[in-house]
């Protein structure tokens with residue numbers, strides 16, 4: 076997970092609000108009644124306080140029935156596709172496996188590979204805390220959240236993974252959570268009865284092995300040697316294919332290349348809170364000052380968008 080540093084802009088907005096409030100107070104001759112409508116200064120204060128770019132997306136995740144509906148829809152489709160995949164021994168969801176030809180994988184044990192965050196576990200409570208505390212994402216607070224083991228299931232995820240296990244399909248979790256929080260992640264998953272083998276390590280974390288970095292490709296390749304990968308399920312392009320960390324245009328081109336995978340071999344969950352889609356807008360330049368990131372995002376707004 077990666078976040079913008081928007082706190083500077085908040086201070087800027089808060090400063091403006093303060094200046095406006097002082098000016099208004101100096102010019103005012105009467106005090107507003109307690110029940111008076113909100114003043115402009117109050118409105119600005121509210122905007123400054125709640126201008127977090129994640130406010131709407133986090134509220135959508137936490138309160139909109141539409142979010143739960145989309146998630147359940149994704150997992151209902153996943154279950155249908157799982158049945159189809161099981162009956163077709165040439166079927167694979169992994170590009171890394173497809174390139175080998177079906178003779179290389181048709182007899183391997185079947186598996187589904189799921190991302191964890193915003194795919195099977197909902198971390199919007201962590202996002203809500205950041206917004207309310209006027210804080211930004213960092214690895215320390217993230218790992219502390221993970222160690223609380225309080226993430227809740229994404230709607231539909233428990234039922235799907237349990238159904239897959241009943242069908243004799245191995246359920247594998249491929250996450251960019253760091254290896255230092257693997258045990259906490261296991262506990263959190265088990266708390267909600269997600270299938271997780273006690274005998275085999277089917278939770279592949281980042282940095283668990285030297286080559287297992289933020290790209291999921293080496294870990295998908297590792298799995299492709301051992302399982303027939305029936306479905307990839309995730310919320311981020313990197314959960315499905317190499318090349319997620321490229322330009323917006325290149326990501327679109329890659330997505331088109333694999334158009335037939337979406338909705339059949341690849342099942343995607345919605346995540347408007349964060350992801351490679353957002354960092355692509357400022358070329359993954361995480362060190363860029365906030366306002367410059369914002370400016371680059373602004374440039375991507377297309378008033379003539381017609382796709």
Ligand SMILES: [Mg+2]
Nearest residue numbers: 190192193310
């Ligand atoms: Mg994720």
